[in-house]
Amino acid sequence: MIKSFAYVRPTSVDDALEMLGADGARVHAGGTDLMGCLRDGVFEAERVVSLRDVPGMRGVRASTQGVTIGALTPLAEIARHSVIGEQYTALARAASVVGTPQLRSQGTLGGNICQRPRCPYFRAGFDCRRKGGRICYAVGGDNHGHAIFGGVRCHMVHPSDTAAALTALDATVVAVGRAGERRIPIGDFFVAPSVDPTRETVLEHGEMVKEIVLPPAADDQRSSYHKEGHRRTWDFALAGAATALRMTGGNVAEARVVFSGVAPVPWRSMAAEEALQGNTLTPEVIGRACDAAVEGAAPMRHNAYKVGLLKGVLEKEMLRYV
Ligand SMILES: Cc1cc2nc3c(=O)[nH]c(=O)nc-3n(C[C@H](O)[C@H](O)[C@H](O)COP(=O)(O)OP(=O)(O)OC[C@H]3O[C@@H](n4cnc5c(N)ncnc54)[C@H](O)[C@@H]3O)c2cc1C
Numbered sequence: 237m238i239k240s241f242a243y244v245r246p247t248s249v250d251d252a253l254e255m256l257g258a259d260g261a262r263v264h265a266g267g268t269d270l271m272g273c274l275r276d277g278v279f280e281a282e283r284v285v286s287l288r289d290v291p292g293m294r295g296v297r298a299s300t301q302g303v304t305i306g307a308l309t310p311l312a313e314i315a316r317h318s319v320i321g322e323q324y325t326a327l328a329r330a331a332s333v334v335g336t337p338q339l340r341s342q343g344t345l346g347g348n349i350c351q352r353p354r355c356p357y358f359r360a361g362f363d364c365r366r367k368g369g370r371i372c373y374a375v376g377g378d379n380h381g382h383a384i385f386g387g388v389r390c391h392m393v394h395p396s397d398t399a400a401a402l403t404a405l406d407a408t409v410v411a412v413g414r415a416g417e418r419r420i421p422i423g424d425f426f427v428a429p430s431v432d433p434t435r436e437t438v439l440e441h442g443e444m445v446k447e448i449v450l451p452p453a454a455d456d457q458r459s460s461y462h463k464e465g466h467r468r469t470w471d472f473a474l475a476g477a478a479t480a481l482r483m484t485g486g487n488v489a490e491a492r493v494v495f496s497g498v499a500p501v502p503w504r505s506m507a508a509e510e511a512l513q514g515n516t517l518t519p520e521v522i523g524r525a526c527d528a529a530v531e532g533a534a535p536m537r538h539n540a541y542k543v544g545l546l547k548g549v550l551e552k553e554m555l556r557y558v
Pocket residue numbers: 262263264265266267268269270271272307308311333334335336339342343344345346347348349350351352395396397398439443444445446470471472473
């Protein structure tokens with residue numbers, strides 16, 4: 237049963253920040269993750285602050301400076317937006333494979349990147365590392381869905397599809413708090429468990445994501461996202477890849493490769509990027525990039541399959557560019 241809480245709907249950013257400053261206050265965007273967390277006792281709230289009536293936090297604005305997406309923009313709107321679909325395809329594809337149509341029309345981009353981990357131990361009330369405990373139960377337990385990279389202290393995988401795409405597209409998160417606004421490069425937004433296993437983002441209590449900014453897309457840039465899960469719908473990534481490539485004359489001038497479903501944060505593979513950069517996408521080059529991508533993987537007892545799966549996902553992605 238959900239412990240009772242106050243529910244408030246501020247009508248300005250200033251009011252929202254005032255309300256979020258209170259102890260036990262939580263942001264409510266679409267509520268598709270938040271309400272499950274409250275119902276299952278993952279955490280409690282004294283006050284739930286809905287952002288629904290705060291003006292200016294929803295919608296996509298495109299200009300010569302790039303694209304700005306309000307944190308409250310529903311994923312379905314992002315998935316079907318023409319500029320995002322053409323110039324930032326990875327994000328449109330990632331938004332279009334989140335959960336189900338209902339989740340995509342209710343769930344927002346801000347909520348997607350701030351959602352809490354799906355690790356069954358974390359969700360089921362174990363006093364795990366992420367809850368401040370001393371044990372990651374995945375190490376000795378069922379770890380088929382867990383990390384093969386970056387699993388230091390906590391082995392959860394980051395659940396967001398769009399986080400990988402936004403990282404490949406070099407987005408900036410604009411956060412706002414009572415101390416003002418700050419622009420956080422997406423690569424600095426997520427917190428690895430080696431730094432602090434009890435938090436997923438650098439947001440401080442009382443801060444919220446206001447918008448996400450994508451830099452102007454180069455004329456020769458293309459991008460993509462693909463994930464594999466247990467099912468084709470209503471499922472999180474077991475392994476996914478967001479890629480952004482600049483191609484000149486058949487050669488890869490610049491590459492970004494970021495994985496979902498395999499690490500506690502969106503996992504950028506510099507090794508795969510290096511294997512691609514300056515080369516034509518021949519089967520040999522793609523094969524070398526796939527091998528490089530899994531260098532350093534540290535699978536556990538039940539998730540070694542993710543090594544091969546990830547290579548397959550990246551190969552499939554690369555073939556889209558050929
Ligand atoms: C059955 C099911 C399947 C799912 N499948 C997927 C999937 O395949 N891929 C995937 O990526 N996700 C999936 N999700 C997770 C989630 O529902 C979506 O990611 C959704 O986008 C979350 O957005 P929301 O607006 O509903 O967030 P909320 O539930 O409102 O919020 C989520 C969390 O983020 C915080 N938050 C929300 N907005 C902000 C903000 N602007 N600033 C600061 N903090 C904020 C909230 O306090 C809360 O802790 C699934 C969820 C369910 C229940």
